[in-house]
Amino acid sequence: MLQNFFILCSGADSEILKTCSKGEQNKYAGIGATVFFTAVMAFIASSYALYTVFDSVYAAAFFGFIWGLLIFNLDRFIVSTIKKRNSFSKELLQATPRILLAIIIAVVISKPLEMKIFEKEINQVLLEQKNELTLANKEQLALQYTPKIEQLNLDIANLKSEIAVKEAETNALYDVYINEAEGTAGTGLLGKGPVYKEKREKHDASLAELQQLKTTNAEKIVGLEKQITELNTEYAKIVQNTQPIIDGFDGLMARINALGELPWFPSFFIFLLFLAIETSPIIAKLLAPKGEYDVKLEEQESILSSWVAQKVAQRQLIVSTDGELNQKIYEDLKGEEELYRYKKQKAEELLRLQADKFHEVQVKNL
Structure with missing residues (x-):
């Protein structure tokens, strides 16, 4: 029964094969088994590839099954249409388009399985790419907020500098009227005379202005610091909202590109393996005697x-x-x-x- 199934897979005429020897039947059963297991590998590979797209086991299995049937039908058609003739060159010419199609099928089958085999290495490459994307995303978003925050900090520094200048000026007036009272400067007379009173009044007026300036600038600084806090909060919120997009950067195309960054040698030999599997029924029919x-x-x-x-x-x-x-x-x-x-x-x-x-x-x- 299993032999009959594999003969069916080979696309050979079962009625004619029944009249042939057991060796001939086994040969075509082997060709059919290769066609069948190639379709199974295509089903597994496409299911994994589609799972990275749909994130659903059922959808991936359904479309993978359809793809496996398509590959099975193509392989069966390719093998069944190659006729043995007395000229090898004619047979090779007849098989050339089918070999090219087999190469395309081998590429389609091997890539998803390569991604599964090198999944850990691909995840490492994707992690590095995500980290780079995260840093680049933060830098790009910071370009929108950094100039505003720097300007606000500069305004705060100017307000504080204005207070410091006024405070230095007031302290200087304080030293002037104290020295006048002590007789170490100014008129040189000890005591609190008219000149002292005048300088004291000037200092007190400057001190009142200083207090008013501190109050006014403190309110302005609080407002500016509030704006800086709001900008920082908005920046952090945008970074948080855009991060899921970067975290989801692990689709089929991203994994194929990540696979391309790995050493080509192992990937190439996996492709050759599937190419050998895919073309083996055709090569077998070409090399086998009539x-x-x-x-x-x-x-x-x-x-x-x-x-x-x-x-x-x-x-x-x-x-x-x-x-x-x-x-x-x-x-x-x-x-x-x-x-x-x-x-x-x-x-x-x-x-x-x-x-x-x-x-x-x-x-x-x-």
Whole structure:
């Protein structure tokens, strides 16, 4: 039963194979088994590839099964249409398009399995790429906020500098009126005279301005610091919202690109392995000598082509003979006087009817 199934997979004519030797049947059962297991590998590979796209086991298994059936049908068609002939060059020319198709199928099958085999290495490459994308994303977003925050910090520094300047000025006035009271500067008189009072009033006025400036600038600084906090919060929120996009950067195309960054040697030999599996039925048919099945199949095809050619020749002969007979019959009828008179009578009747009808139409028009 299993042998019959694999013979079915090979695309060979089971009725002809039943009349062949066991060795011939085993050969085509082996070819069919290769076709079947290639389709199984295609199902597994495509299911994994589609799982990275849909993130659903059921959807990936369903479409993977459809893809496996497609590959099975293509391989079966490729193998079944290669006919053994007496010329190897003709057989190779016949198989060339099928070999090219087999190469394409091998690439499609091998890539998803390569991604699964090198999954850990690909994840490492993707992690590095995600980290780079995260840093680049933060830098790009920071370009929108850093100038504003720097300007606000500069404004805060200017306000603090303004307070410091005013404070230094007030302290200088304080030293002036103290020195005046001590007699170490100014008039040089010890005590609190009119000059002292004047300098003290100037200092007190400056101190009041300093207090007012501190209050005013403190309110401004609080407002500016609030704006900086809001900008930092907005920046952190945007970074947080965009991070899931970077975290989801592990789709099929991203994994294929990550696979391309790995050393090519192991990946290339995995591709060669699947290429060998995919082309093995075709190569086997090309290299195998012309067997019993091929001889019987060619005989059956020649019988069919001979029968078709015979039928076509018979139809052409029938048409030719029928034409010649008709020609002879009509030539014989030319000499029949009775037939001539009968046709003349009918022609006269037809002409009279046409003349009468034409006359009626003309009268009606008048």
